[in-house]
Structure formats: C-alpha cells, structure tokens
Amino acid sequence: MFLLLAVIGLAFDLGRVYIARNEAQVFVDAASMAAAQQVDGTAAGLDRAQGAVSRLPNRWNFGNEAFQGVEVEFGTDEEHWDARPKDASAVHFVRVTAPDNHLDILFLRAVGGPQSLTVPAQAVAATNPVRLAE
Amino acid sequence: MSSEAFRSHGRAGSRKGHAMLELAISAGVMVTCLAGTFQFGYAFYVYNQLVTAVGNGARYAAQRTYRAATPEDIERGKAAIRNMVVYGDAQASNDAAPVVVGLKPGQVQVEWVGKAGEVPLAVDVSIRGYTVDAIFKEVTFDGKPFAECPFVGGYAPGEREP
Numbered sequence: 001m002f003l004l005l006a007v008i009g010l011a012f013d014l015g016r017v018y019i020a021r022n023e024a025q026v027f028v029d030a031a032s033m034a035a036a037q038q039v040d041g042t043a044a045g046l047d048r049a050q051g052a053v054s055r056l057p058n059r060w061n062f063g064n065e066a067f068q069g070v071e072v073e074f075g076t077d078e079e080h081w082d083a084r085p086k087d088a089s090a091v092h093f094v095r096v097t098a099p100d101n102h103l104d105i106l107f108l109r110a111v112g113g114p115q116s117l118t119v120p121a122q123a124v125a126a127t128n129p130v131r132l133a134e
Numbered sequence: 135m136s137s138e139a140f141r142s143h144g145r146a147g148s149r150k151g152h153a154m155l156e157l158a159i160s161a162g163v164m165v166t167c168l169a170g171t172f173q174f175g176y177a178f179y180v181y182n183q184l185v186t187a188v189g190n191g192a193r194y195a196a197q198r199t200y201r202a203a204t205p206e207d208i209e210r211g212k213a214a215i216r217n218m219v220v221y222g223d224a225q226a227s228n229d230a231a232p233v234v235v236g237l238k239p240g241q242v243q244v245e246w247v248g249k250a251g252e253v254p255l256a257v258d259v260s261i262r263g264y265t266v267d268a269i270f271k272e273v274t275f276d277g278k279p280f281a282e283c284p285f286v287g288g289y290a291p292g293e294r295e296p
C-alpha cells in the first residue's frame with residue numbers, strides 16, 4: 001500500500017508540480033515583457049508596468065488560479081534590483097517573480113512527503129528593445 | 135484416510151481458497167489504481183507539453199511583425215503562429231511532426247487583443263478541443279492551456295505576409 005501510494009504520488013503530485021512550474025514560467029515571461037513595454041524613463045511608467053503585470057489574465061494550477069504576490073522590480077543592470085527605484089530614467093531591465101504558488105500535495109504527504117510545495121518562477125526582460133533577458 | 139487427516143486437508147484447501155479470493159480482490163484494486171495513475175500521469179504529461187507549446191507560440195506571436203495589408207495576411211500570420219505552437223516552427227514543412235501527439239493547427243486558437251486597424255495590445259493563444267487518448271479514458275482540453283503575451287513586435291499595417 002505504501003509503495004502504491006508512493007507511485008500514485010509520484011505520477012499525480014509531481015505531474016502537477018511540473019505543470020505549475022511551467023505555467024508560472026509562461027506567466028512571468030509574459031509579465032516581464034508587459035512590464036518592460038511600459039517603462040519609459042518616468043515614475044508613471046513604473047506604475048504602469050506594475051499595472052500591466054496585474055492585468056495579465058494568465059493563470060496557474062490548470063489555468064484555475066490567479067497568481068498572488070507577484071513582485072515587479074526594476075534595475076539599471078541585471079544584478080541590482082529595486083521595487084521603487086529613485087531614478088526611473090536609469091531603468092533598463094524589469095524582473096518579475098511569482099513566489100507564492102503553493103501547491104497542495106495530495107498523495108505524497110501520505111508517505112511522508114510535504115503538505116505543500118512552492119513553485120516559484122522568475123523572468124527578466126530588457127526594456128529597449130523589449131525582449132526576454134534570461 | 136483418517137478423520138484427522140481429512141480435517142487437515144480441508145483446512146489447507148480452505149486457506150488456498152481464501153488466498154485466491156484475496157489475490158483477486160487486491161489485484162483488482164491495484165490494477166484500477168495503476169490504470170488511474172497512468173491515465174492521470176499521461177494526461178498531465180500531455181498538458182505540460184501543451185503549456186510549453188502555447189507559451190512558445192504566444193511569445194513568438196508577440197515578437198513577430200504584425201502585417202495587415204489584407205484580412206488574408208492577418209489570417210496567414212495566425213497560421214504561422216499556429217504552426218509555431220503545433221510544430222515549433224512557423225514555416226513547418228508538410229511532413230513535420232507535431233510537438234504534442236495528435237495536435238493539429240486547427241486546434242490552436244489565436245486572437246489579437248485590441249481594436250481592428252490599430253497596433254495590437256496583446257495576443258491570446260489557447261487550445262480548443264484537443265483530446266488526449268489515455269487508453270482507459272479520453273480527456274479533452276478546451277480553452278486550456280491559455281497564454282496571453284503583450285505585443286512587442288513590429289507593426290506593418292500595409293505589408294503583405296511573405
């Protein structure tokens with residue numbers, strides 16, 4: 001019975017984890033491009049970037065759940081990030097992170113696995129021209 | 135045969151019968167569980183491939199040049215996006231193999247977001263009516279997976295699709 005639950009858990013729970021990770025990556029890729037598109041060297045552009053990310057309709061967990069707690073950060077390079085940079089004109093990159101995708105584990109928990117797994121995703125986009133940087 | 139030997143032989147036969155019955159019941163449960171596991175596992179695997187394909191297609195659509203000299207050009211642009219989703223290649227040859235078994239361009243829906251005659255705001259890509267044959271049961275995906283990507287490509291309203 002233990003072995004059976006483990007096999008079912010591997011197929012069912014890990015399958016869902018891989019799908020969630022993939023959905024989250026598709027979302028952050030699109031979100032980082034949406035945000036980068038709005039950056040125009042002004043503080044208002046940074047606000048519009050935040051808004052563009054929150055309006056994206058992409059969802060996860062088989063397309064049923066909206067992404068929560070999405071973080072949008074701006075950088076002059078791909079090393080240093082700030083959610084509210086002082087100098088908007090120096091922003092050349094946008095980083096979007098979807099950190100709060102908690103997936104309930106249904107079968108593996110019965111054989112000692114975790115109760116839930118977090119499936120974060122992150123993407124960076126350049127602003128001019130708009131393209132994915134990583 | 136003495137009466138003692140007869141009773142002993144009867145108990146052994148009874149135990150053998152119980153074991154057969156237990157095996158039949160437990161095998162039924164196990165086969166059902168394993169069949170269900172295979173079915174879910176395979177459907178998940180295919181769905182994951184579809185998520186990747188739709189994401190790649192949406193990103194390609196968002197970055198390509200939008201040409202709209204005629205409605206036919208818009209449709210040809212959509213056909214290239216569908217090919218990218220299904221074959222991983224916008225100009226796929228006739229004998230190209232789909233990235234997901236059985237997926238056809240007609241099962242990929244592409245919609246430009248925004249007003250006609252203006253720069254598109256975004257592109258929506260989704261799967262319509264794709265059925266996974268998981269042997270024990272068929273699963274149909276309709277409207278999922280879905281991906282929207284902001285349009286960041288070139289805008290050429292007077293150009294023809296090559």
